Amino acid sequence: MDYLKGLNEAQYEAVTALEGPLMVLAGAGSGKTRVLTMRIAHLITNLVDPFNILALTFTNKAAKEMKIRIAKVVGDSEARSLWMGTFHSVFARILRSEAHFLGFPSNFTIYDSQDSLNVIRKVLKELNIDADLYKPKKVQARISNYKNNLITVKAYFNNPELIEADERANMKQIGLIYQKYVDVCFRNGAMDFDDLLLKTNELLTRFPEILAKYQDRFRYILVDEYQDTNHSQYLIVKALASKFENICVVGDDAQSIYSFRGANILNILNFKKDYPDAKTVSLEQNYRSTQNIVNAANVVISKNVQQFKKNVFSENEKGEKIKVYRSLSDADEANFVASNIWEMHNSAQRKFTDFAILYRTNSQTRAFEDALRRKNIPYRVYGGLSFYQRKEVKDLIAYLRLLVNENDSEALTRIINYPARGIGETTQNKLIVFADSQNISVTQVLDNLGFYAPRMSLNNGILTKLSDFWSMIKAFQVMLKTENVYSVTMEVAKRSGLIKFLKDDQTPEGISRVENVQELMNSMQGFLEEQIQLDDGDASLSNFLENIALSADTQTDKNDDDTDKVSLMTIHLSKGLEFPIVHLVGLEENLFPSFMSSSTREEVEEERRLFYVALTRAEKQAFFTYAISRFQWGKITDAEPSRFLSEVDAQYLEFINPAIESRFVNHSGITSNIFDDLPSEPRFYKKKEEKKTLQRDEPVAIPQNLKPVATARIINPSGNSSQDIEVGDKVRHDRFGVGEVIFLDGTDAQNIKAKVKFQHEGMKNLILKFAKLTKI
DNA sequence: AGGCTCCGGGTTTTT
DNA sequence: CCCGGAGCCT
Numbered sequence: 001m002d003y004l005k006g007l008n009e010a011q012y013e014a015v016t017a018l019e020g021p022l023m024v025l026a027g028a029g030s031g032k033t034r035v036l037t038m039r040i041a042h043l044i045t046n047l048v049d050p051f052n053i054l055a056l057t058f059t060n061k062a063a064k065e066m067k068i069r070i071a072k073v074v075g076d077s078e079a080r081s082l083w084m085g086t087f088h089s090v091f092a093r094i095l096r097s098e099a100h101f102l103g104f105p106s107n108f109t110i111y112d113s114q115d116s117l118n119v120i121r122k123v124l125k126e127l128n129i130d131a132d133l134y135k136p137k138k139v140q141a142r143i144s145n146y147k148n149n150l151i152t153v154k155a156y157f158n159n160p161e162l163i164e165a166d167e168r169a170n171m172k173q174i175g176l177i178y179q180k181y182v183d184v185c186f187r188n189g190a191m192d193f194d195d196l197l198l199k200t201n202e203l204l205t206r207f208p209e210i211l212a213k214y215q216d217r218f219r220y221i222l223v224d225e226y227q228d229t230n231h232s233q234y235l236i237v238k239a240l241a242s243k244f245e246n247i248c249v250v251g252d253d254a255q256s257i258y259s260f261r262g263a264n265i266l267n268i269l270n271f272k273k274d275y276p277d278a279k280t281v282s283l284e285q286n287y288r289s290t291q292n293i294v295n296a297a298n299v300v301i302s303k304n305v306q307q308f309k310k311n312v313f314s315e316n317e318k319g320e321k322i323k324v325y326r327s328l329s330d331a332d333e334a335n336f337v338a339s340n341i342w343e344m345h346n347s348a349q350r351k352f353t354d355f356a357i358l359y360r361t362n363s364q365t366r367a368f369e370d371a372l373r374r375k376n377i378p379y380r381v382y383g384g385l386s387f388y389q390r391k392e393v394k395d396l397i398a399y400l401r402l403l404v405n406e407n408d409s410e411a412l413t414r415i416i417n418y419p420a421r422g423i424g425e426t427t428q429n430k431l432i433v434f435a436d437s438q439n440i441s442v443t444q445v446l447d448n449l450g451f452y453a454p455r456m457s458l459n460n461g462i463l464t465k466l467s468d469f470w471s472m473i474k475a476f477q478v479m480l481k482t483e484n485v486y487s488v489t490m491e492v493a494k495r496s497g498l499i500k501f502l503k504d505d506q507t508p509e510g511i512s513r514v515e516n517v518q519e520l521m522n523s524m525q526g527f528l529e530e531q532i533q534l535d536d537g538d539a540s541l542s543n544f545l546e547n548i549a550l551s552a553d554t555q556t557d558k559n560d561d562d563t564d565k566v567s568l569m570t571i572h573l574s575k576g577l578e579f580p581i582v583h584l585v586g587l588e589e590n591l592f593p594s595f596m597s598s599s600t601r602e603e604v605e606e607e608r609r610l611f612y613v614a615l616t617r618a619e620k621q622a623f624f625t626y627a628i629s630r631f632q633w634g635k636i637t638d639a640e641p642s643r644f645l646s647e648v649d650a651q652y653l654e655f656i657n658p659a660i661e662s663r664f665v666n667h668s669g670i671t672s673n674i675f676d677d678l679p680s681e682p683r684f685y686k687k688k689e690e691k692k693t694l695q696r697d698e699p700v701a702i703p704q705n706l707k708p709v710a711t712a713r714i715i716n717p718s719g720n721s722s723q724d725i726e727v728g729d730k731v732r733h734d735r736f737g738v739g740e741v742i743f744l745d746g747t748d749a750q751n752i753k754a755k756v757k758f759q760h761e762g763m764k765n766l767i768l769k770f771a772k773l774t775k776i
Numbered sequence: 777a778g779g780c781t782c783c784g785g786g787t788t789t790t791t
Numbered sequence: 792c793c794c795g796g797a798g799c800c801t
Contacts, residue, residue: 059790088791112791137786193791260789361788363792383790417777424777550791572789594788610789633787634792 003038003073007031014248014281015039018046018220021241021275023268024250027312028297028616029288032250033576036222037066039248040082041073043220050074050082054218054240057086058225058258060551061382062576066224080534083218087233088193089550091200095191096546098203098210107542109190109401109408110549114389116140116185116192118410123180129173142171143178147194148230148262150201153179187441189407197232204239215243225575226251226271230262238274245275253308254301257572257610259602265306284312286616288578290319293618296652301612303647304605321654322615324645325625329636330364330586333627334371337583340623341566342375344581352378356567356579358614360592363632364585365568372566382569388548392502392513393520397545399492403476404542406443419501422465430456446470472496485541486521486528493517523548571614582618584611587626588639611644624653730776 007015011031014024015038026032036055044050057063063085071079083090092110099106111119120136120143146156156162156175166174185192191199204211221241223229226249229237241247249271256265272278286294294314301307327333337357344350357368365381372379387393395418401411417423434456435442445452449467458466472495480488493499502514527544531537567579586592593607615622626641645653725731729741 086791110791132785135786196791258790261791363787366792420778422777426777570789596788606789632792 003041007035007038008285010281010283010285011035011038013279014283015042017279017281018043018048019246021245021271021278022248023226023271023278023280024248024283025280025308025310026250026252026283027286027310028252028255028612029286029294029314029578030283030312031287032224032252032283033066033069035283036224036250037069037073039222040070044074044078048220050078052217052219053082053222054090054220055082055084055222056090056224056237057084058228059573059576060086060089061573062224063089065576086550087229087236088196089546091236092196092546092550094214095196095199095203096542098207101203101207101210102199103186104191104199105189105405105407107189107404109188109405109411110196110546111185111190111192111410112389112549113140113193114394115190115410116181119184119188120177120181123177123184127173127176127180129177134171134173134177139171139174139177142166142174143181144192144194145262146178147192147198148232150198150232150235152198153182184409187407188409189405190410194232197230197236200236201232201239204236211239212243214240219244220246221248223247223249224251225255227253227256227265227268228258228263229267230258231264231267232262234264234267245277247275253306254304254310254609255575255613257575257606257613259606260597269308282310284310286312286314287316288619289314289616290316290620292319292321292652293615293622296322296622296648297612297615299649299652300608300615300644300647304608305601306605320621322622322624322648322652323654323656325623326641326655326657327625327627328629330367330627330630330632331371333585333625334367336625337368337585337623338371338375338377340583341372341377345377350581352564352566354580355583356569356574356577356581356617357583357585358569358571358574358617359584359586360571360594360610361586362570364591367631368568368585377566378564379566379568382567383573386551387516387519388551390513390516392498393516396489396493396498396517396520397548399473399476399496399498400489400541401545402473403480403488403492404545406473406477407441409442412442415496416469419497421469421497423462423469427458427462427466430458480541484528485539485544486524488541489521489524493521571610574617575613578617578619580619581621581623582614583623583625584614585625586630587624587642587645588630589642591630591639592642592644608644608647725775 004012004015008031011034014022014035018039024032024035026035040053040055043053055066057066067079067084070082070084085093095102095104095108096106099108117136117140120139121131124131124134124136124139146152146162151159151162153175156178163172163175166172185195204214218240221237223237228251237247237249249268251268253265253268256263256268259265272280289297291314294312298312325333325336327336341352341355344355345352359365359368362383369379369381388397395415398411398414401408402415406412413428416428431442431445434452435445438445438452446466447470449463449470453463476488476492476495479491483491499514499517502510502517504510505513524544527547528539531539531543571584590598592611593604597603597607624645626645627639629636629638631637725741727741731739731741
């Protein structure tokens with residue numbers, strides 16, 4: 001039992017206490033994944049059939065990671081027969097085989113958020129409800145919330161409190177929308193993400209024999225990131241575990257970062273109540289990070305009121321202080337990070353894979369991509385707009401979805417006239433109205449077109465088009481019975497006209513769309529090969545679709561994984577990962593913490609936990625950056641440093657902006673690469689002419705947090721000649737005309753910012769390298 | 777029918 | 792900035 005060696009006392013106990021309920025409180029970097037992995041290995045060594053083990057994770061990334069690690073210990077074949085995956089994927093799989101109990105087809109479609117939003121929009125339209133009052137996103141969030149708390153439509157209407165609450169919120173039609181939404185999904189044979197959990201609950205409560213079957217099957221249950229379970233997930237786990245109570249949950253309340261999607265931190269806080277006999281093990285030694293990093297993270301998280309007492313410590317080297325860089329703009333920030341990585345790569349012999357850039361929102365990626373690309377630093381962006389969410393990919397997938405489940409009207413409307421084949425809106429509306437009037441589905445109408453056509457006032461031309469379209473779909477379906485998914489998809493792409501349509505567009509975007517479709521074909525081929533190799537592989541189209549519906553992270557580029565690249569991702573995605581050197585960027589109020597989550601204490605605490613997660617990803621070194629102005633939402637916005645920065649005790653920090661004077665010393669050295677990066681057009685003045693909300697005589701206030709600069713160097717728009725300007729100088733700007741320099745500020749020469757009061761345009765904040773001012 | 781442009785609105789995190 | 796929708800032109 002080699003694998004037990006090298007575990008500390010607490011870890012050993014967590015790994016070897018196989019029977020009965022167990023809660024492992026695992027601080028960041030305390031070897032949580034290791035414990036889970038070893039525990040599973042230990043179970044198998046102790047002759048538990050892998051078939052009886054269920055391991056649940058939150059993200060595909062975590063599941064994948066753990067699968068690999070377990071396979072290393074117990075071998076591939078053993079690893080393969082245990083059930084491990086995200087809640088959603090595991091229960092989707094169970095629902096497939098039991099769907100008929102719930103009246104769903106086993107080939108039900110899984111709607112992603114986008115699909116479900118589309119359905120909500122349609123429902124609103126159909127019910128004639130003003131989408132301005134009922135913002136689809138808001139409606140969606142509310143419905144999701146109900147589902148995650150097991151409030152079905154029926155339960156909703158039986159609960160006066162809920163109805164009242166919605167009335168008070170001016171949302172009294174929510175119930176109706178909810179009902180209609182559920183109806184449409186049912187008719188379409190579709191489940192959304194929340195349904196996968198809700199319906200599982202329904203299955204387990206309504207059918208005791210099914211519950212018994214899975215209880216017997218999953219004798220040992222492990223749940224990772226238990227602090228992130230929502231009520232629905234909690235109940236499933238509880239139901240499944242109630243027979244044997246061999247349940248091991250692992251989590252860290254300090255890392256609960258998913259309450260926005262219903263995660264309930266009480267699930268972990270109350271574990272002892274649910275299982276009074278439960279053992280608790282705390283893993284407090286952090287093996288990942290330096291003392292400095294662990295201590296800094298601890299100081300910040302201690303500001304949270306709601307938490308377990310824990311003492312996470314590190315016995316690693318003390319380590320360097322966290323370096324803080326204050327930048328002038330998002331571009332400046334990105335350049336700093338890129339240069340920093342480049343430098344450390346060269347001088348400190350760091351591989352690019354040692355670096356991660358972590359940010360709060362996906363929209364922050366672009367600046368970093370630009371900066372890294374310019375320096376030829378290889379990188380990989382995780383998450384973001386999933387490959388499978390791209391329009392051209394979704395279009396092709398819609399065809400495939402329709403083949404598998406022809407009741408999927410979302411898929412049908414998406415492609416019935418795409419590429420254009422003369423079945424326009426008018427015709428589609430006729431079909432829908434007629435189908436509704438006959439109380440049948442559009443699919444049924446299409447199936448019996450000859451029979452219904454006379455009653456629909458469609459001309460012969462349209463009729464032919466409709467029947468051509470539908471026989472094409474039917475032909476694909478027939479093909480699916482004998483041919484593999486890859487060839488069918490190829491045929492679909494060709495015969496539907498999709499490929500040709502995309503290829504006709506020779507713009508760069510068009511070409512990339514074709515490539516994306518090609519990439520989808522590749523990933524399908526990969527899927528096919530993989531499934532064929534497995535003993536119990538399932539190479540069906542339906543399985544393929546399920547896989548992609550439940551995988552947000554796009555692992556499409558498979559030969560990509562072993563190359564040396566910098567990782568870019570949101571903090572949420574980074575959970576569970578570790579990197580020698582972490583850049584945590586965009587540390588500004590309203591960005592992190594997000595302006596959406598700064599109003600209540602609970603919200604800020606979750607943001608703080610997010611900060612904690614981010615910082616504890618770092619092994620050796622962390623960098624914090626923030627910008628004092630940021631190009632956001634189409635314009636430049638001022639920003640203040642994040643409160644979290646000031647919450648980190650200064651003893652752990654080192655501010656590394658060059659002193660103001662020193663930047664003039666090496667001025668010439670820097671200039672060479674500063675202006676190379678200039679966009680040909682100053683991007684933030686585009687199309688800003690009309691909306692003038694300028695206060696012409698705004699009092700001149702010097703921002704308190706800025707350090708004034710005496711002079712700065714500008715480049716004349718005409719050419720390369722440069723001149724110094726200082727406060728009080730009169731300057732001319734291409735668009736804004738003549739003005740007076742009120743204030744100069746900057747930390748490094750490439751990003752001096754100026755406040756200029758223009759005669760007609762009022763006060764403007766300009767970044768000199770973009771503004772192209774002339775001194776007059 | 778279909779393609780285009782203009783306009784307005786919304787911008788967090790993931791399954 | 793990015794999206795989707797409405798309305799206009801072909």
